[in-house]
Amino acid sequence: MGDLTQKKTFFGHPPGLFTLFFTEMWERFSYYGMRAILILFMVASLAEKNAGMGLDTATAGAIYGLYTAGVYLLTLPGGWLADNIFGQRKAIWYGGVIIMLGHISLAIPQDVTFYLGLVLVCIGTGLLKANISTIVGDLYPEGGARRDAGFSIFYMGINIGSFLGQLVVGILGENWNWHWGFGAAAVGMFLGLVVYRLTADRYLGDIGVTPKAKEAAKNSDGSATTSTGLLIGLVALLVLFIVVLQLTGIIDMRSIVGVAEGMGYIIIAIVALYFAYILIAGGLNKAEKLKVVVIIFLFIGAALFWSGFEQAGSSLNLFAERHTDRMFQANGLSGIVAIVVGLAVLLGLGGLWVKEILNRDDLIDALKIITAIVVAGLAAFAWWLVDSIGKGWEMPASWLQSVNPMFIILLAPVFGALWVKLAQRNMNPSAPLKFGFGLICLGLGFLVMVFAARAVVAELPETVRVSTLWLVMTYFLHTTGELTLSPVGLSMTTKLAPKKFGGQMMGIWFIGAALGNLIAGLFAGNFDENNTAQMPDLFMSVVMTSVGAGIIFLILSPWIKRWMGDVE
Known part of the structure; x- marks a missing residue:
């Protein structure tokens, strides 16, 4: 590390942040750029000049949900592979290469290459995203406020990449050719790989080179055998669970929608079994068990929040394309x-x-x-x-996806200063209160969409397009919710987790995001273009769920805060 401190800093931070900032910026450029046109491409008619896949909305929503959920689920094996085999540095490189190949595959106009591309992007993102944040943390062994500031700069890179990616990929995909958009995403990831290859050794030194769990295989206490037995038992239970759901008609695995629904049930079952095991057989004391109960509440709140927030790329994207006046x-x-x-x-x-x-x-x-x-x-x-x-x-419909990262770039410093000021006056809201406020902001955003949808439905059977300002207002409220809930949720999960389950609890946070993304895709499947009249009720169901959950968090906050013990 000594020689690294002699190099020119990046906004006053270790030079390695330069490498990670731009690598992640271009990776997010590719991910969010492609995501902005994904569902629009799938539902676009085969008969159009810029032909899509011609899928029905339910199928397209299910594929979208499976893909976005897969991205987060695969961060778990991605982190394990880095810790035990590759090391973080190689995992980031391999992940970036696989992502680029995935976008190249998407750029080839064939159904088989489309699905192959989605799988490759999921695998690559699982490797890259799980590990690049870890290295950011390793740049600051001293921790403290400087580390938090470094993560804030890194987070800014994520949103710059998202903002630019949705503009570039969106205009190419919608206005010229969908596959040009996917190709632009590949170019973005290529630029990230160039930055990484040319600067990583120079700026990162030996950080992330050696797998963190290299010596784990030397343990001979029988824990590996026990873990294997638990894994086999869990898989057997899940198979039985799916068979029961199929036989009872709750799901139909013969359709892609059924597969997506089945994955949702599997995720819920895995999380429920995991928490039951931790609480019953995890060897925790009473205080630790109460903190795990708090994590359960945060998991539920996060999954509900992301299930609404991530509709930006699904149901709200479809609304933008079908029902907004985008003439400027x-x-x-x-x-x-x-x-x-x-x-x-x-x-x-x-x-x-x-x-x-x-x-x-x-x-x-x-x-x-x-x-x-x-x-x-x-x-x-x-x-x-x-x-x-x-x-x-x-304006391309996908461009409205760039409103959220733009608001984050503008509002993140404001919220950061707000929490500091409130903390100085001993008025900083507790984590459960912030979760409640975040969920309520999400619900208020969808309440805006209820009125927008009613304006569309009121003119049926005539076709009417409403102002884009409805969506801008919605995304503003959603962004305030994100800035209130997301940072504190991740931070609290790490602080509340029992020491021996710390890494696993971080995985649980990502699983919550995966479940939310999956639900967002499945929910979008209800927005049938031929049944526009149901839109207000669909949006209102999200309002009721989000605001209701937010109120529950506000009511229970004194108890939840007490269960948190000494964690602030």
């Missing part, structure tokens, strides 16, 4: 707002990029050239955007 004029309010905000964000990001990269004297020329090309591309894109809006132009 420079002499209209929407056009002016789009020009000002879009240019401010693009030029601001480009300026920071130029300042931090082009002025460095420890980077090879190849990276500076790539940066110059990308920044020039952003400038050309901004000019084209202004010109298009001036002439009257329909």
Whole structure:
């Protein structure tokens, strides 16, 4: 580590953060860019000039849910492989290569390559995402506020990549050819791999090279045999569980929707069995058991939150494509707002990029050239955007996906300062209160969509498109919910977990995200284009669930806080 401290810092942080920031930024560019057009591509008619797959909404929603759930589920084996075989550094590289190959496969216009591509992206993301955050933490062995600030910068990279990816992939996919969009996602991951390959050894030293559990295989206390027996027993129970669900008609595994529903039941069963085992046979004392009960509450709250929040890429994406007026004029309010905000964000990001990269004297020329090309591309894109809006132009539906990362970029510093100020006055809300507020914000966002859907339904059988500002308002409320709930949920899970189950509890957090994504996909399957009248009721069901769960958290917060013990 000594030689690393002599290198030029990245916004005042270890130089390794440069490598991880841009690797993750480009990986998120590819992931969120592709996700923004995924369900739109699947439901697009085969007869259109820009032909899609022609799938019905239920099937497309199920595939979307299985894919996004798989991305999070595979972070668990991805983390294990890094800890026991590859090491974090190789896992990130292998994961990035597999992701790039997955997007290349998606860019080939064949059904078999489409499904192969989804599987490859899931596998690659499981390897990369599970380990890159670990290395960020390893850059700060001293911990403390500087580590938190480093993660904040890293999180900003995630949202910059998401914002740009949804713009670039969205415009190419929707306006020209879906497969061009998938190809652009592959290019994004390629750029991330270039940054990683050229800077990792220089900036990261030996961090993440050696598997953390290399010596684990030397243990001979019989624990491996016990774990194997438990695993076999768990698999047998799950197989029996699925057979019972199939025989009773609760699910039908002969359809992709049935497979997705079956996965949902499996995830719930695994989590229930795991928590039962921990509480009954985990050897925990009373205080530790109460903390595990708190984690159970947080898991349920997180799964419910993500099941609504992640509809941005599914049901809300379909609403944007089918029911919003996306025509922009420079002499209209929407056009002016789009020009000002879009240019401010693009030029601001480009300026920071130029300042931090082009002025460095420890980077090879190849990276500076790539940066110059990308920044020039952003400038050309901004000019084209202004010109298009001036002439009257329909925005791609997928572009509305970029509203959330834009709000995060703008609001994250505000929320960070807010929590600090409240803490100084001993008014910082507890974790259960923040979960309650986050869920209620999510519900209020969907309440906005209830009114938007009613405006559409009121004109039936006539076709009417509502303002994009409905979705912008929804995403604003969802973002406030995310900034309230997500950081504290992850932090509390690590703090509350019993020491011997710490890593597993982090896995439980990712499983909660997987379950939420799966539900979001399945729920989107109900948005049948031929049954628009049911939309208000569908959105209202999310309002009732989210707000109801939020109120329960608020009511139970004194008890939950007491169960947390000394954890703040």
